[in-house]
Amino acid sequence: MSDFARIGVVGAGAWGTALANAAARAGRTVTLWSRDPAAAAQMTAMRENPRGLPGVALEDAVQPTADLADLADCDALLLVVPAQACGPVAAALGEKVPPGTPLVSCAKGIERGTGAFMSEVIARAAPDLIPAVLSGPSFAADVARGLPTAVTLAAVDTDLARALAAALGSASFRLYHSADVRGVEIGGAAKNVLAIAAGIVAGRRLGASAGAAITARGFAELLRFGAAFGARSETLTGLSGLGDLILTASGPQSRNFALGLALGAGTAADGKLAEGAYTASVLVAMAQTRGVDMPICAAVEAVLAGRLSIEAAIEALMARPQRSETAGP
Numbered sequence: 001m002s003d004f005a006r007i008g009v010v011g012a013g014a015w016g017t018a019l020a021n022a023a024a025r026a027g028r029t030v031t032l033w034s035r036d037p038a039a040a041a042q043m044t045a046m047r048e049n050p051r052g053l054p055g056v057a058l059e060d061a062v063q064p065t066a067d068l069a070d071l072a073d074c075d076a077l078l079l080v081v082p083a084q085a086c087g088p089v090a091a092a093l094g095e096k097v098p099p100g101t102p103l104v105s106c107a108k109g110i111e112r113g114t115g116a117f118m119s120e121v122i123a124r125a126a127p128d129l130i131p132a133v134l135s136g137p138s139f140a141a142d143v144a145r146g147l148p149t150a151v152t153l154a155a156v157d158t159d160l161a162r163a164l165a166a167a168l169g170s171a172s173f174r175l176y177h178s179a180d181v182r183g184v185e186i187g188g189a190a191k192n193v194l195a196i197a198a199g200i201v202a203g204r205r206l207g208a209s210a211g212a213a214i215t216a217r218g219f220a221e222l223l224r225f226g227a228a229f230g231a232r233s234e235t236l237t238g239l240s241g242l243g244d245l246i247l248t249a250s251g252p253q254s255r256n257f258a259l260g261l262a263l264g265a266g267t268a269a270d271g272k273l274a275e276g277a278y279t280a281s282v283l284v285a286m287a288q289t290r291g292v293d294m295p296i297c298a299a300v301e302a303v304l305a306g307r308l309s310i311e312a313a314i315e316a317l318m319a320r321p322q323r324s325e326t327a328g329p
């Protein structure tokens with residue numbers, strides 16, 4: 001198996017820039033692609049990405065570009081654009097890079113309109129590339145600065161997942177490998193919707209007890225959804241599920257939490273990418289198709305769509321019929 005000496009990072013936002021630095025620290029040479037030639041030129045000149053991740057120097061081994069063809073000789077690619085853009089970007093990559101190149105989705109979401117998970121989006125849009133997913137508790141600003149964390153990288157082929165994890169891991173970025181692609185991608189996608197719920201609770205000043213309660217009951221929803229869609233429960237109680245939920249339900253460094261905070265407080269959102277706002281409706285619709293009860297996610301979706309006030313959402317959640325905490329009677 002290749003040692004993946006050359007890594008391409010597709011998307012030069014906050015997370016793409018952080019992952020480019022992480023891969024460089026792991027000893028890889030890195031090509032960091034932006035769709036915007038002016039942004040790539042600026043990164044090359046400044047050795048920083050002022051638009052995507054201001055204040056963090058690019059590692060020496062990171063080479064910015066705006067030409068997709070520059071990714072053709074990479075041994076593996078990280079796909080780090082918003083989830084809803086992954087299909088078209090993967091399709092464009094499929095035209096440029098050799099068949100068999102691993103394409104690791106680092107986006108956290110589910111495709112609207114199709115209900116496709118990111119590995120399925122890659123398989124459909126770029127069938128000659130090999131899908132993998134990377135997810136876990138990892139704020140871009142933390143990772144880019146070399147603060148320590150751990151995430152999970154999954155691929156159907158365990159040897160591939162292990163080799164990619166070895167190629168990207170460093171003293172500050174620890175990767176566990178997994179064959180549970182579905183579990184890793186569900187954890188990353190669903191926790192964003194729950195982080196919005198936690199932010200709403202904080203913004204409405206409902207207290208720390210309510211914050212913990214909504215996070216725990218939200219996690220029960222994530223587990224139910226995961227079970228219905230083929231995830232392993234050990235994955236969901238790991239880094240890309242519980243781990244990432246703990247991180248992003250804890251405070252406004254999470255953009256999803258920050259969106260909820262603004263909704264709860266009745267203030268303007270900051271306009272940053274909050275993937276949960278795009279995933280909520282498709283997540284809830286998919287849950288309905290399999291009879292999975294997700295009242296918190298459904299409330300977030302209805303609030304985002306303007307169909308439900310926050311007051312009514314809280315009242316409805318608290319007035320639900322009493323039930324067993326677990327699945328049994």
Ligand SMILES: NC(=O)C1=CN([C@@H]2O[C@H](COP(=O)(O)OP(=O)(O)OC[C@H]3O[C@@H](n4cnc5c(N)ncnc54)[C@H](OP(=O)(O)O)[C@@H]3O)[C@@H](O)[C@H]2O)C=CC1
Pocket residue numbers: 011012013014015016034035036051052080081082083085089106107108109138139140141273275
């Ligand atoms: N930020 C974080 O801490 C983490 C983020 N993630 C996930 O990573 C993904 C990306 O997030 P993040 O980097 O933070 O987001 P940002 O908003 O910081 O950056 C998104 C990047 O994608 C580019 N982009 C948007 N649409 C397209 C498109 N159609 N084609 C090509 N490029 C496009 C943007 O380019 P332009 O600037 O030109 O618009 C920008 O460079 C999300 O799914 C997020 O959930 C995962 C873990 C941590």
Ligand SMILES: O=C(CO)COP(=O)(O)O
Pocket residue numbers: 108136137138139140192195244247248253254255256257273274275
């Ligand atoms: O997924 C993340 C950290 O693991 C980033 O969360 P936000 O997108 O909510 O900022």
